[in-house]
Amino acid sequence: MDLFAQNKNKDHYNYQVREEEGDLNNDGKMDKITVEMDTINETRPLRLQIFLSQPNGRKLTLAVSSTKIIEPQYPVENQGKHNEYQIPNFFIENGILSMWSEIKGGNITYDFKYRKGNFELINVKKFIINGTKEYIDESTIFTETNFDLISGLRIETDEQSGSKKALKKRNKVVLIRPLPKIPDMKFSDKKLY
Template identity: 70%
Template sequence: MSLFAQSIKNNYTYLVREENGDLNHDGKMDKITVKMDTVDESRPLRLQIFLSKPNGKLMVAVSSDKIIEPQYPAENHGKFNGYQIPNFFIEKGILKVWSEIKGGNITYHFRYNNSHFELIYVDKLTYDGTKGYIDENTVFTETKFDLNTGIRTESCEKSGSVKALKVRKKRVLIRPLPKIQDFKFSDKNLY
């Protein structure tokens, strides 16, 4: 009887982003890395979050290949996806992920809680860029969604205006809170 095992090689070798900060409020530096697989033609990206242990060493808490869209997705048939690789920030223990989206940008806020990173806040800004540029008739829509309270506020205003054209508030409870390891780049359409 012969047994064969497939070895899975780690091709995520090119470091694209790195951020350091305290994510779990233990006073020690944690680390976030984004690495690209340069062998795969779609150029997928892997997010890894490392938390510090009491001895100062780092251990992998989260590893996800789904949260960031590949640079050349298969459905684009070898063409660039058109978006920058997301930026990651650590501010007051909150992991913030800033991404470009069609007609704007979105920022996700994740908090470390009970051994998980939970989505607690989403801030999205879009504009009706049908002309390809911003002028005095461009309408901006800002969406702020606090997942802890479930309050989602959407306000629209015209470029250069100080008063909102309309403000809509509604309550949308999502329980349990989404976890970063389950998050996919296509989830941006949910918020």
């Protein structure tokens, strides 16, 4: 008699790429985030997990897990080629979880705050070199965007390297409700901000 078994578990997040500790839920105890890579899958997907301390013990409990917020190293649409970006870095400071990622021509930082059992996106900072083509000068122009999702104020500033004066500043109010949460966010959402 021949028996065949199929492995139902397709995920093999077996390599830890990042780990950061800090207090995310303001209880005075250390919480932890990890980023793990699935080294079996050809696209090399990444999983972000956030573990929070519990009030009655030292054990950390999984609060959030996402495989959508970080782009795979070899996305399907790249036909086997690397995405050309580093794996995002994470920082915990004053109860805020920050995710710093490379993007085309610059970088983006997402700030998340733990509130009512969720990690909500509260601020986005984006920095793009030569972000606008309005200027003919040969010097380096960059566009800095600061989007406070709580107030809805989105400020874009065009600056020239070496100058202390902004070339152009654009303010716009954009209300996003409810605030985006980590499990719902995709790496492609960077175009929204």
